[in-house]
Amino acid sequence: MTIYFYKVWQPYGCFSNFSLHPIEIEGVYWPTVEHYYQAQKFVGSDDAVIIPLIHAAPTPDEAAALGRCSTRKLRPDWEIVKIDVMRAAVLKKFLTHPEIREVLLVTGDEVLVENSPTDYFWGCGADKTGQNHLGKILMSVREEIRQLLFLTAITNS
Numbered sequence: 001m002t003i004y005f006y007k008v009w010q011p012y013g014c015f016s017n018f019s020l021h022p023i024e025i026e027g028v029y030w031p032t033v034e035h036y037y038q039a040q041k042f043v044g045s046d047d048a049v050i051i052p053l054i055h056a057a058p059t060p061d062e063a064a065a066l067g068r069c070s071t072r073k074l075r076p077d078w079e080i081v082k083i084d085v086m087r088a089a090v091l092k093k094f095l096t097h098p099e100i101r102e103v104l105l106v107t108g109d110e111v112l113v114e115n116s117p118t119d120y121f122w123g124c125g126a127d128k129t130g131q132n133h134l135g136k137i138l139m140s141v142r143e144e145i146r147q148l149l150f151l152t153a154i155t156n157s
């Protein structure tokens with residue numbers, strides 16, 4: 001059965017990028033995946049001054065609001081790199097936090113879908129026709145972690 005998730009306080013809220021699970025990437029700690037993801041939009045852009053503000057945003061909603069400001073200039077390669085940026089952050093989140101890694105692994109082979117009513121890229125959108133890239137990343141991270149655990153088990157046996 002397909003597993004839908006979206007808001008942090010709803011079922012499977014730990015799959016949301018807004019969940020309060022910090023990650024460390026290249027020596028920097030980020031309060032949530034969302035903080036990291038929004039900040040990466042401006043790496044190397046003329047508006048890179050916004051990065052420390054996104055990093056310091058008190059909530060992921062505020063980090064997202066800063067990153068979504070349409071008058072700021074995104075890095076030129078953002079559309080090319082954004083899926084890889086997101087995947088690296090989501091993988092790090094589930095490698096870092098064992099309690100949510102378990103929640104992810106227990107979903108087995110179920111299809112995971114970000115049930116966003118507005119986002120047709122990361123989620124499925126209001127009519128469920130969206131591309132669901134966040135759900136796809138979570139499923140591929142689930143598979144990667146399963147393989148890592150298998151390799152660790154056979155190496156230690």
Ligand SMILES: Nc1c(N[C@@H]2O[C@H](COP(=O)(O)O)[C@@H](O)[C@H]2O)[nH]c(=O)[nH]c1=O
Nearest residue numbers: 006007008016017018034068116122134
């Ligand atoms: N979970 C969740 C959202 N969804 C998240 O928004 C991000 C996409 O941002 P952007 O590329 O700037 O449109 C991505 O992390 C997606 O999972 N948006 C929200 O406003 N509230 C929320 O609780």
